[in-house]
């Protein structure tokens with residue numbers, strides 16, 4: 001399943017939008033690689049990259065939320081941590097034995113997570129920030 005970047009995902013924050021777009025691209029690339037049946041080692045590298053990049057992106061968002069004293073920070077952060085834990089768990093299981101986690105469905109899971117998370121959680125943050133701007 002390919003996810004399509006579009007204006008419904010725009011938060012208006014340049015760096016965050018750039019990171020989201022890069023995450024779309026990374027997930028689509030991963031999904032294409034799954035379809036093409038790439039070597040497990042290459043898949044693991046792509047998964048590790050996604051995990052690292054997502055972690056970096058979450059730090060950016062959490063910093064903005066902390067700075068603005070965002071009311072739902074703890075819940076939002078938990079959503080980020082749950083995804084990271086899940087990806088880490090998948091990666092570790094694959095390290096033990098790739099047949100434990102068949103790759104089918106992984107791309108869809110990641111794509112669904114990202115699109116739902118942006119629409120449900122991230123857009124709300126940037127709405128709040130527009131209404132409660134933080135002094136530099």
Ligand SMILES: [Fe+2]
Pocket residue numbers: 020057061118122
């Ligand atoms: Fe995000």
Ligand SMILES: [Fe+2]
Pocket residue numbers: 061076080117121122
């Ligand atoms: Fe988020």
